[in-house]
Amino acid sequence: xxxxxxxxxxxxxLGSAWISPSTGGILPALPALRDLLPRGGLARGSVVxxxxxxxxxxxxxAGASADGAWCAIAGVPEAxxxxxxxxxxxxxxxxIVPDPGPSWPQVVASLLDGxxxxxxxxxxxxxAVVQRRLEASLRRAGGVLLVAGEWPGAQLCLRVGRQxxxxxxxxxxxxxxxxxxxxxxxxxxxxxxxxxxxWLPAEDGRVAAVDPADLSLxxxxxxxxxxxxxxxxxx
Amino acid sequence: MSxxxxxxxxxxRCPELCEPEVFERVIAVLAGFCPxxxxxxxxxxxxxxxxxxxxxxxxxxLAGKIIxxxxxxxVEGRIGIxxxxxxxxxxxxxxxxxxxxxxxxxxxxxxxxxxxxxLDQDQDLAxxxxxxxxxxxxxLAALSAAxxxxxxxxxxxxxxxxxxxxxxxxxxxxxxxxxSVAKEFDPxxxxxxxxxxxxxxxxxxxxxxxxxRGLTCVRVQVLARWADGxxxxxxxxxxxxxxxxxxxxxxxxxxDGWQSADEPTERTEPTADGAATAGGIVLLxxxxxxVVRATGHQLALWGETAVSDRVARAxxxxxxxxxxxxxxxxxxxxxxxxxxQVTHVSFGEKGEPSRSGGQPWPGxxxxxxxxxxxxxNLEARVTDGAGQAVTVSGRCVVSxxxxxxxxxxxxxxxxxxxxxxxxxxxxxxxxxxxxxxxxFQLETDDGRAWxxxxxxxxxxxxxxxx
Numbered sequence: 135x136x137x138x139x140x141x142x143x144x145x146x147x148l149g150s151a152w153i154s155p156s157t158g159g160i161l162p163a164l165p166a167l168r169d170l171l172p173r174g175g176l177a178r179g180s181v182v183x184x185x186x187x188x189x190x191x192x193x194x195x196a197g198a199s200a201d202g203a204w205c206a207i208a209g210v211p212e213a214x215x216x217x218x219x220x221x222x223x224x225x226x227x228x229x230i231v232p233d234p235g236p237s238w239p240q241v242v243a244s245l246l247d248g249x250x251x252x253x254x255x256x257x258x259x260x261x262a263v264v265q266r267r268l269e270a271s272l273r274r275a276g277g278v279l280l281v282a283g284e285w286p287g288a289q290l291c292l293r294v295g296r297q298x299x300x301x302x303x304x305x306x307x308x309x310x311x312x313x314x315x316x317x318x319x320x321x322x323x324x325x326x327x328x329x330x331x332x333w334l335p336a337e338d339g340r341v342a343a344v345d346p347a348d349l350s351l352x353x354x355x356x357x358x359x360x361x362x363x364x365x366x367x368x369x
Numbered sequence: 370m371s372x373x374x375x376x377x378x379x380x381x382r383c384p385e386l387c388e389p390e391v392f393e394r395v396i397a398v399l400a401g402f403c404p405x406x407x408x409x410x411x412x413x414x415x416x417x418x419x420x421x422x423x424x425x426x427x428x429x430x431l432a433g434k435i436i437x438x439x440x441x442x443x444v445e446g447r448i449g450i451x452x453x454x455x456x457x458x459x460x461x462x463x464x465x466x467x468x469x470x471x472x473x474x475x476x477x478x479x480x481x482x483x484x485x486x487x488l489d490q491d492q493d494l495a496x497x498x499x500x501x502x503x504x505x506x507x508x509l510a511a512l513s514a515a516x517x518x519x520x521x522x523x524x525x526x527x528x529x530x531x532x533x534x535x536x537x538x539x540x541x542x543x544x545x546x547x548x549s550v551a552k553e554f555d556p557x558x559x560x561x562x563x564x565x566x567x568x569x570x571x572x573x574x575x576x577x578x579x580x581x582r583g584l585t586c587v588r589v590q591v592l593a594r595w596a597d598g599x600x601x602x603x604x605x606x607x608x609x610x611x612x613x614x615x616x617x618x619x620x621x622x623x624x625d626g627w628q629s630a631d632e633p634t635e636r637t638e639p640t641a642d643g644a645a646t647a648g649g650i651v652l653l654x655x656x657x658x659x660v661v662r663a664t665g666h667q668l669a670l671w672g673e674t675a676v677s678d679r680v681a682r683a684x685x686x687x688x689x690x691x692x693x694x695x696x697x698x699x700x701x702x703x704x705x706x707x708x709x710q711v712t713h714v715s716f717g718e719k720g721e722p723s724r725s726g727g728q729p730w731p732g733x734x735x736x737x738x739x740x741x742x743x744x745x746n747l748e749a750r751v752t753d754g755a756g757q758a759v760t761v762s763g764r765c766v767v768s769x770x771x772x773x774x775x776x777x778x779x780x781x782x783x784x785x786x787x788x789x790x791x792x793x794x795x796x797x798x799x800x801x802x803x804x805x806x807x808x809f810q811l812e813t814d815d816g817r818a819w820x821x822x823x824x825x826x827x828x829x830x831x832x833x834x835x
Contacts, residue, residue: 188835189740204680214832215699215711217738229684229716230697232744241687248683297816297835301736302786305770309736309788309810309818309834335737 161251161278163197164222166341170292170316170330172323176251176280177289179273185293187255187282189217189334190316193341194280194292195253196222203227203250208234208242210255210282220339233257239264246275255282262286290320294334311337313344375453375535377428377472379418380409381435382447382461394442396603402435407588407604411622415457418450432467451475455531459486475534480507487528494524506532548582549656550575557596557649561624564593564650565617566689572616575655586657591620596648604658614685614717616655618693624650684716693717705732705793707742707820707832732793734808739820739832746829749821750775751784751811761807761823765792774811774819776830786812790823810834 160175168174176182176198184191187210199205200222207213211232219225229249234241238257245252260268265287272279281288294314301310314334319327331344383395396414399406402425403416418428425431432448439446449460451470456479460468470478483505487495503509509517510532517529550571558564568591579585594600605619684696697713704710751759753769760768767790773781789809796802808822808831818834 187741192740211744212741212833214707214738214740214742216701216707216742217740219701220738225699225701228699229680230699230713231687231691231695232697233691233695234687235691235695237690241690244683244686244690246683247686248680294835299786299812299816299818299834302788302810302812302818305767305787305789307786307788308734309812311737312816312818312834314816314835337737339737 159276161198161203162201164193164200164341166332166343167193167197169343170318170328172290172320176278178250178276178278180289181269181272181279181281181285181287182290182292183281183283183285183288185283185291187213188294189214189221190292190294190314191253191280191282192218192223193221193334195251198251198278199223199227204229204248205251205253206231206245206249207253208245208255209238209257210253213253217335217339220335221341239268242279243268243271246272246277246279250277251280252277253280253282256285288320289322290318290324292316292318295329297334311335313348375475377418377422377450377452378415378454378457379421379428379432379435380413380415380449380454380457380461381439382413382449382458383439383444384412384447385445391442391444395439395444395446398438398442399435401438402431405604408619409454409458409605413458413461415454422450428469429467432469436466451478452534455479456534476510476532479532479534480505480510482506484509487531494521494528497521498528548575548578548584548586549654550578551652551654553652554650557651559649561621562689564624564653565621566686568620568653568655569613569617569685569689571653571655572613575616575657576613579657584657588658589616589619590656590658591616591623592652592654592656593620593624593650594652594654596651612717614688614693617689620653681717688716703730705730705734705795707734707739708744711742732791732795734791734810734820737834739834741833741835743831743833746822746831747777749777749819749828749830750781751809751821751823751828752781758826758828759823760826761790765790765807771809771811774813774821776819782813782815784811785814793822 159178160173161178162175163171176194182194184194191210192213195205195207196218202224204227205223206229208231213230215223215225215228215230218228229245231241231245234254234257236258238254239260242252242254265285268279269287294316297312297314299309299312301307311333312335314332315329316332316334317327317329318324333342333344336342381395381399383392392408392412396406396408399414399416403421406414406416408414418431422428422431425434428450432450435448436446446466447461447463448467449457449463449470450468451457451460452472452475456470456475459479459482460470484495484498484503486506487498498509503512509529512529514526514529518526521528552567552571554564554567572589575589576586588604590602590604592600592602601623603623605616605623687696694715696716698716700712700714701710702712751771752773752775753759754772755769756773757769759771762768771784771787774784775781787809790807791809793806793808795804795806804824806822806824808820810818811821812818816835819830820832820834821828821830823829
């Protein structure tokens with residue numbers, strides 16, 4: 135026993151990292167996000183595409199990181215580390231590659247060898263061949279690739295629809311929390327579209343499900359004053 | 370115990386030197402004075418001063434001749450001569466072109482130096498000593514060696530020895546067996562990146578070979594041979610212990626300097642030209658040159674998360690592709706800006722947040738942190754209902770309610786909520802760094818929120834909340 139005390143927790147963590155994707159391993163997600171994901175987590179070896187970079191990407195990474203996974207953030211120099219840490223990301227187990235450059239597929243493949251989750255915003259559109267090759271190395275490594283942007287063939291696609299901040303008035307108050315409508319769909323077991331209202335972030339900087347009682351409040355401003363129509367009218 | 374004073378060392382520092390090929394030329398010039406020149410770090414080289422000084426008629430004369438010779442290749446050099454490398458390095462940092470510390474007076478010269486000069490040796494230790502009230506090397510040297518060793522361990526002992534004018538290493542001995550490692554490239558490798566990458570693996574092998582014998586090396590000779598028979602050999606030295614990454618960095622430096630000095634076109638057409646002219650590199654050999662007994666490294670007692678080999682390998686592979694500063698590890702600390710509160714440290718380097726997180730930071734924006742923190746502020750335009758730019762007076766009065774926000778040249782979006790202005794007066798005690806800003810949170814009709822600031826009538830977006 136004593137001889138193993140040298141790396142506490144490292145052994146089992148690494149062990150779990152090497153479960154092959156065929157055994158159906160998942161990287162855990164934050165509790166509030168589990169409802170949106172087909173198996174309550176991110177399937178190893180899969181690509182998850184999020185329409186745009188934002189807190190949702192960081193929240194998905196935070197769940198895995200809080201469970202002990204190493205995460206890499208590539209191609210997003212503006213990623214808000216402080217917000218991510220507030221969501222549960224462990225900064226000590228995070229690598230940041232602000233600019234992966236033109237050879238980003240190789241960079242991402244290398245990162246996937248070391249990190250269980252790589253959050254990537256591709257600097258350029260990858261040819262289909264490169265995408266297939268990257269997906270193959272992803273399956274081999276058993277990690278998860280979160281793509282902020284488009285990725286044809288992604289197993290799961292998430293996007294933030296409507297969102298509304300609370301706490302801000304007309305010249306007073308401050309931002310407190312944001313209600314966001316998150317939609318998930320995809321292929322296979324993710325084919326059924328799921329939509330949930332989340333506090334992203336809640337007042338404590340974490341993620342929480344929106345209470346249905348609050349939801350009617352959230353819907354109200356949109357129902358009464360549709361923002362899209364207003365935008366067209368303004369032009 | 371009588372300690373033999375460390376040998377006289379001459380250090381040449383070229384403060385403005387940044388191109389490797391020029392450094393190569395400087396070393397070639399120095400080789401005319403002393404054949405065994407050691408490259409300490411890029412831009413700094415050293416050699417034993419006793420022999421050359423005697424030959425050229427004194428240390429000051431020698432230094433003057435070197436300054437003149439280096440000026441011949443358009444490089445401005447600073448020279449320090451002292452007992453031991455550490456004191457000579459510091460002497461070369463002085464304001465004068467030549468600083469000679471007389472023999473036996475290194476400790477006297479070092480005493481008024483701030484402990485921050487130990488930063489190069491051990492960042493953590495220098496910070497700790499400063500916080501404990503030991504502000505100069507003299508303060509440190511005044512303590513007893515035994516006290517320092519029991520409180521700060523090996524690192525403290527080494528720093529204490531440096532502060533007293535001693536020099537590391539004390540027990541240099543030639544390696545009695547061949548500890549060098551080499552890699553042959555077949556076919557010859559004409560690009561430097563794969564060679565640097567191989568160098569990292571080689572250095573690891575060399576270091577593990579040394580460790581297995583209870584040794585560590587202070588100086589390493591890097592020898593590269595090209596297919597046409599030419600070779601480049603350089604000795605690199607560091608008064609601390611060299612790590613594999615540091616060795617690889619020096620290999621990169623040496624190859625870049627050599628290649629661009631010899632084949633200016635090599636970089637633009639790596640494969641074709643390198644193979645045609647020099648034939649590519651066929652052999653890379655690392656020879657541990659100054660081997661000392663390892664005193665052992667203790668793992669950090671608290672703080673750092675152990676980086677597993679798997680992650681380290683992945684990160685280093687990316688560093689080999691993009692350079693060492695391409696892979697960063699974040700650390701959170703204090704600050705008024707979302708940007709200030711996160712420090713990024715290159716993977717493999719030690720670092721702590723530049724601002725303490727425990728203190729209050731008046732003016733910090735409360736509430737949730739933004740999901741997007743732009744590395745550079747985005748230009749923005751904030752207008753009121755009449756389309757006029759919103760301004761903030763010196764007394765922090767807003768000219769009108771913001772009605773529309775346009776970010777980075779994009780189309781203006783209606784503002785649905787706003788708060789501010791929150792004045793922020795930073796560094797008011799320093800005229801050069803002082804700035805006054807007024808900050809706002811703005812929400813636009815797409816449900817997004819922004820952190821914007823106005824300074825001298827110019828609006829900028831610092832962060833986005835989504």
